[in-house]
Amino acid sequence: MTARMSVPLARRQLLFRKGRTLAGIAGISAALLLVLALNAIFAGINDRLTAYIDGSGADVIVAQRGVDTMHMTQSALPEQTATAVVAVPGVAGAKPILYVPAMIERGEKRGIVYLIGDDSGGAPLPLSAGRRPDAGEIVLERSLAERLGATPGSSVRVFGQSFRVSGEVEGLASILNSVAFVRRQELARVLGIGGVVSYVLVRARPEVRAAELAARIETSVPGVTASTREAFARSERRVVGDMTTDIVRAMILVGFVIGVAVAGLVAYSATLSQLRDYAVLRALGLRARRAHALATAQVGATVVAGFLLALAFVWVLAAILPSLSPTLVLAIRTGDVAQALSVAAAVTLAAAAFPVLRVARIDPASVFRR
Amino acid sequence: VTVPVARRQLFAEPAKLIVTLVAVAAAVALVLLLAGLRRGMGEQVTLYVDHQAPVLVGQQGARNFLSQTSVLPDALIRDIERVPGVAEATPINQEYAMLRLHERPVLALLIGYDPGKPGGPWKLASGRAPSGSAELVLDRVLASEHSLEIGSTLEYRGARLRIVGLSSGTSGFMTPLAFASRTTVSALSRRPGTANFIFVRSDRGVTPAALATRIDRAVPGISALTRREVAANDRRQFVDPFSGPLFAMVALAFAVAVLVIGLAVYSSTAERSREYATLKALGLGGRALYRLVGIQAAGLALTGTGLGFLLALAAARGVSVFAPKYLIAISAGSVAAVAASALAMAVVAALLPSHFLARLDPASAFRR
Secondary structure (H helix, E strand, O other), X not given: OOOOOOOOHHHHHHHHOHHHHHHHHHHHHHHHHHHHHXXXXXXXXXXXXXXXXXXXXXXXXXXXXXXXXXXXXXXXXXXXXXXXXXXXXXXXXXXXXXXXXXXXXXXXXXXXXXEEEOOOOOOOOOEEXXXXXXXXXXXXXXXXHHHHOOOOOOEEEEOOEEEEEEEEEOOOOOOOOEEEEEOHHHHHHHHOOOOEXXXXXXXXXXXXXXXXXXXXXXXXXXXXXXEXXXXXXXXXXXXHHHHHHHHHHHHHHHHHHHHHHHHHHHHHHHHHHOHHHHHHHHHOOOOHHHHHHHHHHHHHHHHHHHHHHHHHHHHHHHHHHHHHOXXXXXXXXXXXXXXXXXXXXXXXXXXXXXXXXXXXXXXXXXXXXX | OOOOHHHHHXXXXXXXXXXXXXXXXXXXXXHHHHHHHHHHHHHXXXXXXXXXOOEEEEEOOOOOXXXXXXXXXXXXXXXXXXXXXXXXXXXXXXXXXXXXXXXXXXXXXXXXXXXOOOOOOOOEEEEOOXXXXXXXXXXXXHHHHOOOOOOOEEEEOOEEEEEEEEEOOXXXXXXXXXXXXXXXXHHHOOOOOEEOEEEEEEOOOOOHHHHHHHHHHHOOOEEEEEHHHXXXXXXXXXXXXXXXXXXXXXXXXXXXXXXXXXXXXXXXXXXXXXXXXXXXXXXXXXXXXXXXXXXXXXXXXXXXXXXXXXXXXXXXXXXXXXXXXXXXXXXXXXXXXXXXXXXXXXXXXXXXXXXXXXXXXXXXXXXX
16 A cells, blocks of 8 residues: 655745745736736726616617617707607607717816706616706716716706706716716707607517507608617617727736736746755656646636736725725626636736746756756 | 946846847837827817808807707808808707718717718818719718728618718717718708708807807807817716726826836846845945946836837838828827826835845845
8 A cells, every 4th residue: 555645835835935836826817907907997887878778768769860878969859759769569659769968067066067958867777866947957977977067956957047956866877977867858949950759669569569550660661770788788888898898808808918927027036946846856756747737727817817816806995985086987798807817817828938937947957966 | 537327237137128128128118109099089080070151050058069969950150140250150960970881880970961061071181072962072081991981872761872982180089070062961861951060150350168158148148158168078988988998098008117127136136135135245335236226227118218209100101001090199298297207106116125225234245
């Protein structure tokens, strides 16, 4: 009977100089944090971008032909479109809205909003305070209301007109913009654009599928594009996604380079200080391939620890940032985590090359010299 | 006889030195590129306004040119022209145009102007300015990204627009420009007889600020601002939301650079403990030892920063060639800030091994 003994070499070597290992983990986590945080910020913007559509209660959104987004988009339909849509079989209700970017001012404080002219005052989105707007009144998103110091009952100015704040909604603002609601006819009057609406929000009868209804509306009403809520939201997300793809890619590249450099530096330094250990192990019969695996395992363990630290940090940021800045929302997606993990794997492979090349040059006989 | 100990220690492991410098350079380049991107975004956002007359008139309450609705009846043009000091009033229609190119939404800023008057493209790369309805001049970079050329047509809001010219110097990350006649744009918006803004050129000797005040007082229902005010408001509106995340990235990059330098200096100090102990035993004082470490840290920080600066310049040049819609404007200010940061990096990084050196026993040089 033979007793097998094993020595956890990789772990012991890593823990030999704890400070260096911790510094390496911190550096790698910072590099991966660049990738994770940026993706989370853009995902958060995307979620808020479609918050209004998601909560609008519409099954189908009708816009001017060729239009299937709201953000930074113009759509103009004749007011009669809503009447024509209601007549389409399967429509339970159709609500016309005006949707324009506007500046809201209170004293010297200002904020850009998408001002929505909606006679229901934003229903069915729940109000977090106050009530729906009447004539001369406005509902603000809470974060903007707080920034402007505009509590319900106070006044703000839009297009040079004074509006009394009647209530607040919540969860619709991103770092890019906010949302506010006024009565549609009033907004049309202020802008001097009677007879035109931007979109018609359509509710389908329970027995009708949204996609089927959208197709029916496009066939029956000329000059419009009808999209299901899901397709519309997807299109909205694509706008920001396309705009930010290059930046995210660049950040991934930078994160990769920094990650490789930090992990490579740590691994290389560790290998240099342990050259004698490696020589002893080689003299004791450790094959070159196992020695390389040992060096790679150390890099891999450091990178995995760095990755987990970065993930934990983003998680904490996502939890605490909204309470510090309500519009800065971080959303952690599985796909983005997988992407960061693949960057981490690439970092491991590239960084492991430094110690592996050094270990490959070790002469086992060197341990008997000096 | 002097021995350049710091230099010899740095160059003892060339591979490690290179990796350290690459890491510092990458972090520094990241700082410069992010700062340059932010500045470039600001410059691109005001691209159109910067090329127009010095006073802008919008609907009452208007503060921005972008991201804000303004509707003015055409009749106001005459009222503005009658204000003393006004040389010319040019109406324009403006809107974000979510074009659909290759089945993807692509954002452009569509400008409607009266052919033959100011407000159109200031430089045509090819083709001609729009003269009739449904004609379009498109930014050259945007057109080439989507293989569009003169004669191509694209659908927008149910209309077919034909490209008759390509403009240059009108590219932007978020707002590449497109130009059509005012008739075309106001028909798309179903707002005939209206303009969104009116640009006003002043008579000689009248300052933009004075003219804006004069127009504001003389014409009811409008807001008149100088081009500079509008540009500043637009920049604030577009760039400020990105400042927080960008600052966080810059801070992170800075932390990485400090960490890398610190790590390199610390590990090399720890590995050479025997050499340092020998130097201590030979009588080298603590201050001299710190200086030795400090010189190494400063050398790494400054060389890495220099390389990072060159890397950032090369990357910015590469971006301008291969992705011209992005503008990376590296300013002297940010280079100076990074250079100052490099020294801060060196100081922080040199502090890391100081504790180790302070504890080092000179007698250890004689042990094994």
